[in-house]
Amino acid sequence: MSKTKLLFRDAFLCLLLSLVFLWGVSNLILNLSIFNPFTGAFKDFSFLDLYYSERMEKKEPLKDIVIVNIEQRDRLEIYELLQHIKQQEPKVIGLDIIFAEEREPFIDSLLVESFSEDNVILSKAFITDHWVYNAPIFNQNKNELGYSNLNFDRKNNVIRTFEGIKTINNTKEYSFSTLVAKAFKNDSNYNKRLEQRLKKATPISYQGTQDDFFTFSYDECMEQERIPFLKDKIVLLGYLGTPHGSDYDIEDKFFTPLNKGLVGKSAPDMFGVLVHANIINMLLHEEFIATTPFWLVLLISSVLTFFFLAIFMVSSTKNPASYTLSKKLTQLLFTVLLLWFSLWLYKHHILFKPEVIISIVVVSVDLIGLYKIIANYFNKKYKWKSYFFQ
């Protein structure tokens, strides 16, 4: 066998060795409780969060959605707020609130009355294995009810994806955001057109934080008789902290990729209604992020790793003195450049996760030494030929 063929065969075998090694290590880390801190640390981590945490996203105007904070107001105050908002003639009103039980009959009946129009969309939630609905009195008007669950990924604490349509207990259910966007677009084919996409976990294209959306505190909204900007807009009623926008209030607040703490301990950064607003904005503009299939990621990882292994196998024999330094520099540069490329693709709405490729390439190149030891052992015992020992 020629030396080149031996080199390619060794690169391929070393690649297999690396994949087995990585599979073994990842299983060990996932299954042994002693590694729980590492599992926990890496579970929520994604290199691509840098895109948002370092504010690399291109800001788009957010002019169709207005969010009004219900703070810790009681039902009567929410009723008054709703009446006031209806006077401003918004196109759609979405309530990210669940009135789970009946309270004072008179005030509850006022609220029911205020839900009577078709453009009011209510929410429900699927908690673990059962639905949490509004009390039956609030559903008299047969308003559309969307689930307010942002996604159904119970393993991940960071809200990166959402599911717009979900079949639960053999019933097709629509998310709150999907119903609000559909009502605003007034497009009967909306669900049909996007059904296949919305059935899958779809990456959320975040466009803004509380500073970027048009938000009103309860008092800001109530003290103005006329708010012309609200006309024909989507108005979402939800919780944005008490006082309005408080950084220290974590009720209904979630971790998102916009969190400034990329890794380590940090506080949740975005209120649920703002996550809904981002999803709705994405649905309105139909600017979805395409996900690179895992098989393609594996294929690219294998080709790149094979290529790097072949180069460093040659380098380890021809330039042993500079081999270690050049290997480390290449690993660093490769990681930095691949991450930049992934972020660039993300900017163009393609989700290409670099973690798998980086880990396979970096670990494989470091396993060349181990492969040499194994090749040497087989060469001595079975006269097995390799690029290193012939």
Next chain:
Amino acid sequence: MEKLFLSVIFVLLVATSNQLSAQEYAVFKTKGAPVLAIKNTTKPIKKGAVFSEGNLILKAKDTVILLDTKGLMYQLDQAKKYTVSEVKEYQKDEDKEGLSKKYFSYVWKQINDKNRTKNHTGNVYREGIMDFLITPLDSTAIAANEINFVWNENTEETYTYFFLKNKRNNTMVKIKTEGTSITLYQNNSLLVKGESYAWGIAYEKYPDFNRVKFNSFDYLNQFQEEERSKDYFIVIEELKSNGFSSEEIDESLCEYFQFCR
């Protein structure tokens, strides 16, 4: 030729109408007390307002962020008068750094470890607001001829100082009392219908008013009371049909809607 002439006029009309419609702005954020002057009237610029004519008048430290119909933002922050047509010259600075520059700057910062230093101070800065007030609640509208002000008892102090501030002319009345309530009657000096007031209490003769909680209320004249009653007409009728007496209706309106007759 005639067709061409009409086409040119049509194109010009469309272009002009586009130009005009682009000059409508919505108020996204405000800081300070900027005002909008249209002809002979001026009104404060509030979040959510939409306007297409007039002058924006900003004083020192005032800021207004506006949004046009395309969603572009404009920031006005100099103390001067801006005409609506001038606003387009103040487009908010976009973040012009591209992705590559931001990313490689981030990598460089990580290599240099520039973000590592953090201060951890284990203390709390808190200013106590003295809040003993019970009724009238904050933001109440009152039409009754007498108002009973009630507050919680502070057992450590013998005397309480009651303060009533007229919000229009910014004058304040101070009354020393021993109890936990005081009743004032409508008259032509202390409590005048049609005015807005704020009330609060303190246990010092000369308190720090930044630490005194004040509840505001509007003291309605007959016309204002009638107008306000119209707002609650449906609620009042609903309560009547449910068998509530006039006193009970008044109590409910005062308790739930902060409209005390």
